[in-house]
Amino acid sequence: MGSKSDIPIALRAAYLALHRCSDAAFAAQGITADQFVLLATLARGDALTQRELARRMSSDPSTVRAMLVLLERLGLVKREGHPTDARARTVALTAAGKRKFRKLWAAGEPIRSQMFDALNPGEAPLLVQLLNRIATALNEASISVGQPPSFNSHEVEP
Amino acid sequence: MGSKSDIPIALRAAYLALHRCSDAAFAAQGITADQFVLLATLARGDALTQRELARRMSSDPSTVRAMLVLLERLGLVKREGHPTDARARTVALTAAGKRKFRKLWAAGEPIRSQMFDALNPGEAPLLVQLLNRIATALNEASISVGQPPSFNSHEVEP
DNA sequence: CTGAAATCGTGCGTATACGCATGAATGCGA
DNA sequence: TCGCATTCATGCGTATACGCACGATTTCAG
Numbered sequence: 001m002g003s004k005s006d007i008p009i010a011l012r013a014a015y016l017a018l019h020r021c022s023d024a025a026f027a028a029q030g031i032t033a034d035q036f037v038l039l040a041t042l043a044r045g046d047a048l049t050q051r052e053l054a055r056r057m058s059s060d061p062s063t064v065r066a067m068l069v070l071l072e073r074l075g076l077v078k079r080e081g082h083p084t085d086a087r088a089r090t091v092a093l094t095a096a097g098k099r100k101f102r103k104l105w106a107a108g109e110p111i112r113s114q115m116f117d118a119l120n121p122g123e124a125p126l127l128v129q130l131l132n133r134i135a136t137a138l139n140e141a142s143i144s145v146g147q148p149p150s151f152n153s154h155e156v157e158p
Numbered sequence: 159m160g161s162k163s164d165i166p167i168a169l170r171a172a173y174l175a176l177h178r179c180s181d182a183a184f185a186a187q188g189i190t191a192d193q194f195v196l197l198a199t200l201a202r203g204d205a206l207t208q209r210e211l212a213r214r215m216s217s218d219p220s221t222v223r224a225m226l227v228l229l230e231r232l233g234l235v236k237r238e239g240h241p242t243d244a245r246a247r248t249v250a251l252t253a254a255g256k257r258k259f260r261k262l263w264a265a266g267e268p269i270r271s272q273m274f275d276a277l278n279p280g281e282a283p284l285l286v287q288l289l290n291r292i293a294t295a296l297n298e299a300s301i302s303v304g305q306p307p308s309f310n311s312h313e314v315e316p
Numbered sequence: 317c318t319g320a321a322a323t324c325g326t327g328c329g330t331a332t333a334c335g336c337a338t339g340a341a342t343g344c345g346a
Numbered sequence: 347t348c349g350c351a352t353t354c355a356t357g358c359g360t361a362t363a364c365g366c367a368c369g370a371t372t373t374c375a376g
Contacts, residue, residue, distance in 0.1 A: 003282040004274045008176055010289035012195065013216040015173035016363080017296035018166055023331095023364075024300065034332060037170065051354065058171040060334050065356065067332075087341045087354035111296070116162045118295035119288060124161040127288045130281060131168035137276035138175040138269070142182065174333080181334075181361095192362060209324065218364045223326065225362075245324035245371045322373070332363075343352070 007134070018111070025107050029100065034059075036108065038067055039076065039093065039101045047092035049082060058135075076100055165292075176269070183265050187258065192217075194266065196225055197234065197251065197259045205250035207240060216293075234258055 022033030031039070041057045042048065048056065054064040068091060071077045076097035082088035093101065116124055180191030189197070199215045200206065206214065212222040226249060229235045234255035240246035251259065274282055 003286055004270050006286045007273050007282060008180075008270065010286045010293070011169075011173050011176055014289040014293040014296075015169050016216045017293045018169055020364075021296045021300055022166075027365090032331065049354080058174050059332085061355075062335085062357080063331095063333055070331085082354090085342075085354080089355070110299075112162050112166065114295045114299050115165050115292050118291045123288060124165060127285070127292075128161060128164045128168045130277060130285045130288075131172040133276045134273050134285075135168070135172040135175045137272050138172075138179045141268075141272050142179055178334075185335090190361065207324080217362085219325075220327080220365085221361095221363055228361085240324090243324075243372075247325070318376090320373100320375085322371100324369105324371075326368085328365105328367085330364090333361080335359095337358085338356080339354100341352100341354075344350085346348090346350105 011134075018115070021111050021114075022108065025111055026104055029104055029107060031100070031104055035067060035071060036104050038064070038071065039097060039104065042077065042091060042093045043098065043101045043105075047080075047090040049085075049088040049090055050079075051088070053091055071097075169292075176273070179269050179272075180266065183269055184262055187262055187265060189258070189262060193225060193229060194262050196222070196229065197255060197262065200235065200249060200251045201256065201259045205238075205248040207243075207246045207248055208237075209246070211249055229255075 019033050022036065026033060026036050037057050037059075038053070041053060044056075050064055050068065051061055054061040057064070068077060068079060072079055075094055077091055078094050079089045079091050082090050119127065177191050180194065184191060184194050195215050195217075196211070199211060202214075208222055208226065209219055212219040215222070226235060226237060230237060233252055235249055236252050237247045237249050240248050277285065
């Protein structure tokens with residue numbers, strides 16, 4: 001066994017570590033790591049359909065729906081009927097959601113720095129590129145079963 | 159926003175893609191991606207305590223316990239009292255577990271190849287190194303709350 | 317030796333991941 | 347135009363992630 005089987009292992013370990021750290025960092029705000037991902041994705045601009053939101057956060061629509069129910073109840077997001085498509089609903093941050101996001105963004109800064117500082121100059125963009133390539137390859141391999149998530153580097157996480 | 163906030167996003171996307179693909183690949187065997195991780199970790203050698211198993215697969219002990227209950231019921235793992243520590247139990251693959259693992263390892267081969275082939279020569283070991291550094295940095299940042307998982311590159315995943 | 321701290325597994329509660337199924341709406345081809 | 351395929355959100359069931367609490371056992375410091 002060598003590098004080939006090391007990739008999934010290292011990927012899993014890194015991701016779970018990130019997830020754990022993020023959960024802890026946002027706990028004081030009563031928000032989980034994944035809720036932050038959702039809020040951050042919405043903070044990026046216009047209202048999105050649930051489907052588009054799920055795509056942008058690389059998540060399953062079913063999961064996103066459950067999360068939205070929860071966050072809507074907390075008053076951080078609002079869902080409205082889509083202007084032109086009766087099947088869809090648009091999701092956007094509320095004013096409270098925007099305020100909460102700003103605090104969360106600051107709370108996530110140490111984590112982003114720890115990851116960035118663990119790398120040498122120039123390695124961060126390289127890592128991002130490699131990971132995106134992996135994600136693309138795996139999503140394309142399963143393209144016959146559904147639309148791959150869109151990868152938009154402007155989306156944010158801790 | 160730039161590379162610094164891109165890292166968590168790319169990491170999440172890559173991991174979830176891997177997880178999804180793996181789940182699909184092992185579904186025919188009635189095994190999930192995470193169950194494969196557990197079985198693969200045990201396939202590496204001697205019986206482990208639950209705590210050590212959880213560490214080696216970068217998982218939470220509570221989660222591992224629930225998984226073991228399930229896999230024990232399926233007859234793929236067995237848990238026994240620890241020879242010297244009355245608090246602990248050791249976990250090992252059964253013969254059926256070993257047979258199942260061999261099939262799963264083969265089923266995961268296409269996924270490992272897809273990831274590997276998405277990279278240029280020399281990039282795989284680099285990616286693994288970068289990911290391990292990230293994981294280490296994040297785990298050390300939270301070391302005050304507990305023992306970090308051990309990172310053993312010999313452990314396997316799809 | 318003794319008491320406190322640490323460790324082990326267990327279980328609970330909450331959150332997330334995702335396949336599958338469903339009904340309603342939209343898009344597309346004949 | 348019409349019927350079929352696709353898309354959207356919803357909800358269910360199963361699995362996993364993890365903090366927290368607990369009881370039992372082991373380790374450690376005085």
